[in-house]
Amino acid sequence: MLDWIRGLGRGGFRFFETLGRANLFALKTLVGIPAVLVRPRLLVAQLFSVGVLSLPIIILSGVFVGMVLALQGYNTLVDFGAEESLGVVVALSIVRELGPVVTGLLFAGRAGSALTAEIGLMKATEQLAGMEMMAVDPIHRVIAPRFLAGFISMPLLAAIFAALGIYGGYFVGVGLLGVDEGAYWSQMQSQVDLYDDVYNGVIKSLVFGLVVTWIAVFEGYDTVPTSEGVSRSTTRTVVYSAFAVLGLDFVLTALMFGA
């Protein structure tokens, strides 16, 4: 029993200690961001590996999620004779919820884990220490560009996901199930609100991008510099990011649409 309490206390300390380190780290990274803007080439390279390389999985998932939504939505709506509203259902679910959330989860799995593994390996092979000894701050040179790239890429990926999801829904709903094409688009146009729906979705994707990238680069930088340490950090990135995305999604949704 005593051991259990002691363990709990120690775990608590360790948690807050890590949280403190993560915050200091974020601060240092933010300080390093202006230096990145002066050297856009570093940023472009990271935008490619973080953003462009995540495109295939985002495109594919977007299309399929839209197609499934249309199938499910149609079967429910048709009972009420409301299949004309299919466009609204697909668009709202994707723009408000599934776009940011699913993109956030996929982004954590694809880009976040890669970031952690890359940075962790750089640490394990003394590349970060070597940079420090060459008077190059690894937080400015390595971390800041990756962080910024993640923050920029995530909302764009979420937007692409949403657009393709809506086309996926169109393909199934209009193309296969025979919903009226005009109704699909015009109902969507009149019912989806720019501020309430689209902007809120964008805010979510910005927040998720920030948090997932932060977790990923911090886990990499803070890793125990061994093969095992790197593999653990990579796992943690994916797990923590998933929790963070889902938890924050609830909080943000409650703030935006609740009460």
Next chain:
Amino acid sequence: MTAAFRIMRQRFSWTVSKNYMQRSAETTGPAASETLVKIRDLHFARGERVIFDGVDLDIPRGRLTAIMGPSGTGKTTLLRLIGGQLTPDRGSIEVDGLQVQELGRKALYDLRRRMGMLFQSGALLTDLNVFDNVAFPLREHTNLPEAMIRDLVLMKLQAVGLRGARDLQPSELSGGMARRVALARAIALDPMMIMYDEPFTGQDPISMGALVQLIRLLNDALGLTSIIVSHDVQETAAISDYVYVISQGKVIGQGSPEALGNSDSALVKQFMQGLPDGPVPFHYPARDYMEDLLNA
């Protein structure tokens, strides 16, 4: 704190000392002092394990100083302390007149720009090829035109015999080659001091010979200060001006290589002649062997 101390020392020498000029040069003038790195009463521990227990060490300017000692005594740790990557628990480390552990970030980075360090593992950046690795410090710290960077990089690569390997990726290099590329990178900015951590490991006799000469040549031709950490007693002793032998947290011997070779100290003799039995333990601290085996 240190500033006050320094002033006090200066005042002291002003009133008491006959040769004020020399003293003030020692305490204030970065360029004038004979000693580049001055370590006093260094204490450092990793958790429970004490690594340095009162080490005093002077690295003279323009000379080649070797630091030797059994594996695991903390030679790499010492280099990291000098580079400001670790902070001593007690004592002081002065590099070029600056107290390393008290420097702010900016000052520390300015100092590091004047130090080169060759890591034991090479520590090449794996996302850059050989050429870009050597060009890395030049691109980070200077605004030289690309043509000039190219010339400088090729010169440094030529010096380590790897000009032809410029397009290879670090993963395509052997361990010995990687270390030579790292050496080329360490001298890219023409630092005032280079710290070599095991430069000879993994070198065949030919490249070993070339490297030994290169290190000596760099030291003499460019007026560098060099610190070599190495186990290769013969090779290192052959080129170094002064040798420190560290074991179990203390300096157990120092002097010119000849003097150390003829040392009376059993500790030093054992190390310089590579005898497994003697006062320097070959084993990491452990409990009695028999007892350990019997108490499964």
